[in-house]
Amino acid sequence: MFEPFSSEPERINEYLKWQEIFNFEGGEFYQNNPILQEHMSDKPLNMRNFLLYHGDYARANKVLTKFGVKALDKIPDRYTISGNKITFNYVTPFFEVRVNPNLYVQTIYEIYQIQFFPDVIKKLIIKGNGRGIFYNGKPTDLAEFAEFRGKKTNYEPYYPFDDCWGICDFGSKTFVAQPHNNIGFHEFAHLSDYFVGKVLFGDFLSENSLVKSDFNKLQGGKFFGEFCETSCEFLARFMEKYFSRDFEKKILYNQFSHTTKFLDDVLDSLVKKY
Ligand SMILES: [Zn+2]
Numbered sequence: 001m002f003e004p005f006s007s008e009p010e011r012i013n014e015y016l017k018w019q020e021i022f023n024f025e026g027g028e029f030y031q032n033n034p035i036l037q038e039h040m041s042d043k044p045l046n047m048r049n050f051l052l053y054h055g056d057y058a059r060a061n062k063v064l065t066k067f068g069v070k071a072l073d074k075i076p077d078r079y080t081i082s083g084n085k086i087t088f089n090y091v092t093p094f095f096e097v098r099v100n101p102n103l104y105v106q107t108i109y110e111i112y113q114i115q116f117f118p119d120v121i122k123k124l125i126i127k128g129n130g131r132g133i134f135y136n137g138k139p140t141d142l143a144e145f146a147e148f149r150g151k152k153t154n155y156e157p158y159y160p161f162d163d164c165w166g167i168c169d170f171g172s173k174t175f176v177a178q179p180h181n182n183i184g185f186h187e188f189a190h191l192s193d194y195f196v197g198k199v200l201f202g203d204f205l206s207e208n209s210l211v212k213s214d215f216n217k218l219q220g221g222k223f224f225g226e227f228c229e230t231s232c233e234f235l236a237r238f239m240e241k242y243f244s245r246d247f248e249k250k251i252l253y254n255q256f257s258h259t260t261k262f263l264d265d266v267l268d269s270l271v272k273k274y
Contacts, residue, residue, distance in 0.1 A: 075116060075245070080268035091119040093126055093188075099136040099179055107134045107179040114188050116243050120270045121192050124199060130173045130191045132184060139167045139176040155229045170194050182240065189239035193232060200269060206235035210258040214238075235259070 075088035092115065099107050111134070114122075135142060140149040140162045148161035148169075161167060166177035168190035175187035197205035205211060215231040224241065228234040238259055241247040252260040 078118075080271055081264050082268050082272075084268060084271045086118045086120065086267060086271055088116060088119060091122040091126065093122050094131065095184075096131065096133045098142075099134055103136050103179045110134065110177070110179050110182065110184040113182055113185045116185075116245055117188060117192065118243075118267065118270075120267070120274050121196060124195045124270075124274060125188075125191050128173060128195050128198075130195055131175075132187060132191075133174065133176045134179050134184060135176050136178055136180075138162050139164055139178075142176055144172060144174055145169065145176055153229075157229075168194075186236055186240055189236040189243075190232070192239060193235050196266060196270065199274075200266065204232065205262075205266065206230075206232040208262060210262040211235050211238075214256045214259040239263070 078086040095111055097107055139145050145167055152158040152160050166183040166187045168175040168187045177184040177187045193205045197203055212231050215234040221227050223234055223237050226237055228237055242263055
């Protein structure tokens with residue numbers, strides 16, 4: 001997949017193509033791919049100079065190691081409540097990328113964000129053949145999601161699947177996400193709910209009574225301004241905050257102590273067992 005250039009003219013051509021698409025100057029290549037510049041941060045706009053491109057596929061670990069994220073700071077380790085180490089950088093899931101070239105940068109950024117899920121969770125999802133597709137059209141356009149065409153979610157207000165930004169299908173263990181606003185991160189949280197719950201409890205984490213007790217307390221059904229239709233949606237939104245690098249976790253302990261402690265325990269059991 002990531003073949004080196006066979007000749008110098010080929011390398012230059014590839015370079016010019018990238019320059020045209022992304023309007024960038026300078027930059028180095030690793031094999032066929034522009035790489036992130038040392039001085040850049042992980043801000044989406046600054047990621048313009050680093051990009052993957054190969055057919056329809058982007059393998060996150062290539063992107064995340066060879067093409068950039070390794071040039072960014074390593075995501076710091078954390079520790080579980082009993083002091084076991086949680087790492088974030090050593091396991092990288094595979095995603096399929098079916099997006100317009102002008103959305104590659106955003107897509108990579110979305111993939112990068114998913115790296116903030118602990119390695120132990122990513123490992124379980126990979127082992128269980130969970131996968132994600134980034135696609136910038138109607139999710140139901142894809143053959144994999146054809147069964148959702150013209151249908152609506154089975155909870156109020158019954159959104160049409162055709163209009164969703166992302167769908168997570170637990171039957172095929174696959175999500176599709178628009179490369180937009182951390183939709184992939186949200187869908188990855190749904191996969192985590194499923195895979196982690198299955199191995200530890202034989203059921204979704206969001207079916208746990210501790211999670212449900214916090215879900216039932218939501219004022220107007222809202223979790224930090226976002227409406228949660230089901231405990232499954234609640235937990236996915238909760239995990240977005242819980243695993244976010246920016247969100248102050250203390251707020252979660254104060255307002256949703258059951259779910260926060262539950263996830264702390266879940267992580268502790270996971271790193272002990274896997
Ligand atoms: Zn959702």
